[in-house]
Amino acid sequence: MTKLDPRALAEAVSIETGLGFIGSEGRTSEGVRWLELIPAGHPAGQTFAIRAEIGWRRIDVRFRLGSFASELMSSVRSADESGRRVFRAVLDACSNAGADVALNLNGATRSHKDDAVWNESWRSFGFAVGKGMLAINEGNDAADMRLIEEWTTRVAAAVIALLPVEVEVEEILDAHGLPEGAKMRIEVNRYERDRRNRAAALAIHGHRCMACGTDMAERYGPVAEGLIEVHHIVPVSEVGPGYIINPKSDLVPLCPDCHSVAHRRSPPYSIKELQNMLRYDCATSGNIRMQSGQ
Ligand SMILES: [Zn+2]
Ligand SMILES: [Zn+2]
Numbered sequence: 095m096t097k098l099d100p101r102a103l104a105e106a107v108s109i110e111t112g113l114g115f116i117g118s119e120g121r122t123s124e125g126v127r128w129l130e131l132i133p134a135g136h137p138a139g140q141t142f143a144i145r146a147e148i149g150w151r152r153i154d155v156r157f158r159l160g161s162f163a164s165e166l167m168s169s170v171r172s173a174d175e176s177g178r179r180v181f182r183a184v185l186d187a188c189s190n191a192g193a194d195v196a197l198n199l200n201g202a203t204r205s206h207k208d209d210a211v212w213n214e215s216w217r218s219f220g221f222a223v224g225k226g227m228l229a230i231n232e233g234n235d236a237a238d239m240r241l242i243e244e245w246t247t248r249v250a251a252a253v254i255a256l257l258p259v260e261v262e263v264e265e266i267l268d269a270h271g272l273p274e275g276a277k278m279r280i281e282v283n284r285y286e287r288d289r290r291n292r293a294a295a296l297a298i299h300g301h302r303c304m305a306c307g308t309d310m311a312e313r314y315g316p317v318a319e320g321l322i323e324v325h326h327i328v329p330v331s332e333v334g335p336g337y338i339i340n341p342k343s344d345l346v347p348l349c350p351d352c353h354s355v356a357h358r359r360s361p362p363y364s365i366k367e368l369q370n371m372l373r374y375d376c377a378t379s380g381n382i383r384m385q386s387g388q
Pocket of ligand 1: 303304305306307308348349350351352353
């Protein structure tokens with residue numbers, strides 16, 4: 095039997111987002127169990143935390159900034175247009191999947207669709223995604239872990255959309271006026287920016303191939319968990335450097351087979367064309383079966 099393991103959660107979310115996390119666990123004063131992730135390599139309090147609370151048939155995943163994360167908060171507030179768009183698209187997908195989504199700005203609840211929040215002054219910022227009516231906390235730890243990973247990864251995908259390319263977190267001085275550790279950076283380099291778009295695309299579209307419907311983990315088991323490729327509908331080489339990728343409309347998950355076939359032509363075959371090829375495959379294998387049955 096699998097346990098609810100914060101380290102396994104940290105590993106899964108790190109792989110999916112390209113940002114290293116460490117995990118911990120605990121219970122609220124009401125006895126509700128939680129798993130929490132913070133970015134690896136930074137003192138707690140200077141960055142952020144993502145906490146998943148596992149309630150009765152319900153999961154609530156909350157993002158909050160650390161008490162000493164004012165530098166990071168101003169960077170998040172000034173996230174570029176592409177980051178804000180990805181953030182909103184991921185939260186839209188959560189909302190479309192039946193979750194309650196709410197921002198918390200300066201202690202007040204706000205809609206994630208409200209663009210005005212970006213122009214206000216921020217004293218505190220957080221957001222939460224809560225999903226009820228789930229078959230969770232009923233004694234199946236493996237199934238619970240899958241749900242916790244799914245919803246935590248979605249929240250993490252929204253968070254990394256707002257992280258700047260590079261953040262320098264202010265040095266925090268200790269009681270003796272000495273800096274606590276060296277200057278810290280959360281670096282989201284170009285590779286990780288692609289990872290950010292990948293994480294957003296999967297948070298929005300799921301892990302099933304959009305052409306053939308295959309979920310690799312369903313076909314091969316846990317070993318293939320998360321094995322899915324993300325395809326740019328319009329090739330990267332054809333869009334200008336200033337182009338803002340929309341992970342909802344520009345990116346699609348494809349299994350390795352369909353992805354390879356899509357790139358047998360340049361520009362690549364569309365999803366519709368791939369689906370038509372698969373219908374051809376069904377039709378011909380159907381004929382073969384019919385013939386062999388004669
Ligand atoms: Zn496929
Ligand atoms: Zn591709």
